[in-house]
Amino acid sequence: DAGVIQSPRHEVTEMGQEVTLRCKLISGHNSLFWYRQTMMRGLELLIYFNNNVPIDDSGMPEDRFSAKMPNASFSTLKIQPSEPRDSAVYFCASSPSTRTEAFFGQGTRLTVV
Amino acid sequence: AQSVTQLDSQVPVFEEAPVELRCNYSSSVSVYLFWYVQYPNQGLQLLLKYLSGSTLVESINGFEAEFNKSQTSFHLRKPSVHISDTAEYFCAVSDQGYGNKLVFGAGTILRVKS
Numbered sequence A: 001d002a003g004v005i006q007s008p009r010h011e012v013t014e015m016g017q018e019v020t021l022r023c024k025l026i027s028g029h030n031s032l033f034w035y036r037q038t039m040m041r042g043l044e045l046l047i048y049f050n051n052n053v054p055i056d057d058s059g060m061p062e063d064r065f066s067a068k069m070p071n072a073s074f075s076t077l078k079i080q081p082s083e084p085r086d087s088a089v090y091f092c093a094s095s096p097s098t099r100t101e102a103f104f105g106q107g108t109r110l111t112v113v
Numbered sequence B: 001a002q003s004v005t006q007l008d009s010q011v012p013v014f015e016e017a018p019v020e021l022r023c024n025y026s027s028s029v030s031v032y033l034f035w036y037v038q039y040p041n042q043g044l045q046l047l048l049k050y051l052s053g054s055t056l057v058e059s060i061n062g063f064e065a066e067f068n069k070s071q072t073s074f075h076l077r078k079p080s081v082h083i084s085d086t087a088e089y090f091c092a093v094s095d096q097g098y099g100n101k102l103v104f105g106a107g108t109i110l111r112v113k114s
Helices: none
Strands: A005-007 A010-013 A019-024 A031-038 A042-050 A053-056 A065-071 A074-079 A088-095 A108-112 B003-005 B010-014 B019-021 B024-026 B031-038 B044-050 B056-058 B064-068 B073-078 B087-095 B108-113
Touching: A005 A088, A010 A019, A019 A088, A019 A108, A031 A074, A042 A065, A042 A074, A074 A088, B003 B087, B010 B019, B019 B108, B024 B073, B031 B064, B031 B073, B044 B056, B044 B064, B044 B073, B073 B087
Parallel strands: A010 A108, B010 B108
Antiparallel strands: A005 A019, A019 A074, A031 A042, A031 A088, A042 A053, A065 A074, A088 A108, B003 B024, B019 B073, B031 B044, B031 B087, B056 B064, B064 B073, B087 B108
16 A cells, blocks of 8 residues: 555645645545644644544634545645745544554645745 | 653664653543654654553564553663664554544654764
8 A cells, every 4th residue: 555645745835825735545544634743833633534524623723724525535634825834744644443543644844935 | 631741852872772762641531652753854654552452562673662551651662772763753642532543742853873
């Protein structure tokens, strides 16, 4: 299996623009997580889906952020409008069940200028 | 809610020396515990995990961690480190209800010097 696949790996955008990050889960996994990593705040859970349903979105910073799972194998995280403080590495992770670990993608490094 | 404290932000050590990276957690329910490793510009890779059973768990590359419920700790140890072990190590906890929903510590950078 190719693992969790994220695209793009790097994204540079101007403040105010819409940004869409993409994630393909490992086949057969039914849980999906979006994490954000910054120097100041470390690794933060943004949102957690189980069987395509959002279970916990309490980590989503504000209404500018939205996440979807249009099907069982794919997810998007959208930021609209983007701001410089959104600059971070965004990780997607998937898991085959609630009783085991999560598998991480390589991350998307987002820079908002 | 769970939380994780990694007591050392950086640990410098010479090659072939032993190392311990400390991790303490807080939770009101039964937990699963994990150590992940992150190499520069890479994602997180699972190093080892405690789900149940033996409190001492080992990885394939010589690391081990022991779950100590009374001290709420899950320290990571290796008897002899290599240059290639230089990376950032994250301790994570989850409750057994949603065992894959991880709360991470701040990370410890292990720097192995020759």
